[in-house]
Amino acid sequence: LxxxxxSLMFQQVPMVEIDGMKLAQTRAILNxxxxxxxxxGKDIKERALIDMYSxxxxxxxxxxxHLPLCPPHEKDAKMTQIREKTTNRYFPAFEKVLKSxxxxxxxxxxxxxxxxxxxxxxYYVEEIDPSLMAIFPLxxxxxxxxSNLPPVKKFLQPGxxxxxxxxxxxxxxxxxxxxx
Amino acid sequence: xxxxxxxxxxxxxxxxxxxxxxxxxxxxxxKDGRLLFGQVPLVEIDGMMLTQTRAILSxxxxxxxxxGKDLKETVRINMYADGTQDLMGMIMMAxxxxxxxxxxxxxLIVTKAKTRYFPVFEKILKDxxxxxxxxxxxxxxxxxxxxxILMVEELSASVLSDFPLxxxxxxxxSNIPTIKKFLQPGxxxxxxxxxxxxxxxxxxxxx
Numbered sequence: 034l035x036x037x038x039x040s041l042m043f044q045q046v047p048m049v050e051i052d053g054m055k056l057a058q059t060r061a062i063l064n065x066x067x068x069x070x071x072x073x074g075k076d077i078k079e080r081a082l083i084d085m086y087s088x089x090x091x092x093x094x095x096x097x098x099h100l101p102l103c104p105p106h107e108k109d110a111k112m113t114q115i116r117e118k119t120t121n122r123y124f125p126a127f128e129k130v131l132k133s134x135x136x137x138x139x140x141x142x143x144x145x146x147x148x149x150x151x152x153x154x155x156y157y158v159e160e161i162d163p164s165l166m167a168i169f170p171l172x173x174x175x176x177x178x179x180s181n182l183p184p185v186k187k188f189l190q191p192g193x194x195x196x197x198x199x200x201x202x203x204x205x206x207x208x209x210x211x212x213x
Numbered sequence: 214x215x216x217x218x219x220x221x222x223x224x225x226x227x228x229x230x231x232x233x234x235x236x237x238x239x240x241x242x243x244k245d246g247r248l249l250f251g252q253v254p255l256v257e258i259d260g261m262m263l264t265q266t267r268a269i270l271s272x273x274x275x276x277x278x279x280x281g282k283d284l285k286e287t288v289r290i291n292m293y294a295d296g297t298q299d300l301m302g303m304i305m306m307a308x309x310x311x312x313x314x315x316x317x318x319x320x321l322i323v324t325k326a327k328t329r330y331f332p333v334f335e336k337i338l339k340d341x342x343x344x345x346x347x348x349x350x351x352x353x354x355x356x357x358x359x360x361x362i363l364m365v366e367e368l369s370a371s372v373l374s375d376f377p378l379x380x381x382x383x384x385x386x387s388n389i390p391t392i393k394k395f396l397q398p399g400x401x402x403x404x405x406x407x408x409x410x411x412x413x414x415x416x417x418x419x420x
Binding site: 042043044052054056057058060061062064065068069077078080081082084085086087088089092122123126 | 249250251259261263264265266267268269271272275276284285287288291292295296299329330333
């Protein structure tokens, strides 16, 4: 339905209707929301840091997103890759950022989208393997702090619009709809 | 695909380049801590070590006033840029696929260009009748689209035959002085990925 009436710019989802616009492309949507709600730093240099961190998080997130799609014989290898990248590439970088300035948020001593994306990612990692968090005390503390912010706390409660982890069946359904 | 070079060139910014030819160079770069996630590209600018291509591009676009005049223009520029990046990404990946899959891959990419991407941009130009994609002003989105057009034309020279406004757009943007200079021989523009390039990348990044 949406594909034919031109609502989806590149025939893809997600699509967000906001402020009279039909926005496509996840990153474009996130950039707009972050800027509109002042979660994007105070200047372009802070923004560059936020973008850099967020892009790294998106890369790890993508690996985790694909896990349910893995055929059973490839699952172990994928899990190993996720563990390895979390432990050796991504989480050490963010732990180091927090350690280097000792502040409560990743960038500019103020809540930004980077903190939200990271906490979302930490929740997914904990679902896969909680033991991975053991060597990242500052990330754990960030997760607690951000989870306690009223809007986040509300989102984490049952009945919110938060969705459960994707399972293989749901993914298969989604593929049938969007596959061309 | 070299969107960072394109944007720097479009903005008229001079830059120096350091190429990775060996695994050892790359490992040294990783060890000295300049790569946040151990990955390239890396751009050192304004005292920052910036990695992650999109972060770099957004910074440059904002710094050099190629990112629209307000949030609504910026989001459109982002949407259009992200779309062209998807298309160019497919072309980049095709270079790394086995030779027996190449023809099929190229055909698929050209089809996607002609049915998913180019019609969108042709319509945008048609709807507002302006010279540039967003806000009647040259922006990062125009640079990305030109790069994408040229990349697809390398696969299929006649791909713009059904897109008259894109043809005119291509000519117009190519004539902007900074772009014109970049398109000339002797500039920092790189040739399309060939088997030698693919071999070097595989060797340095080990995949």
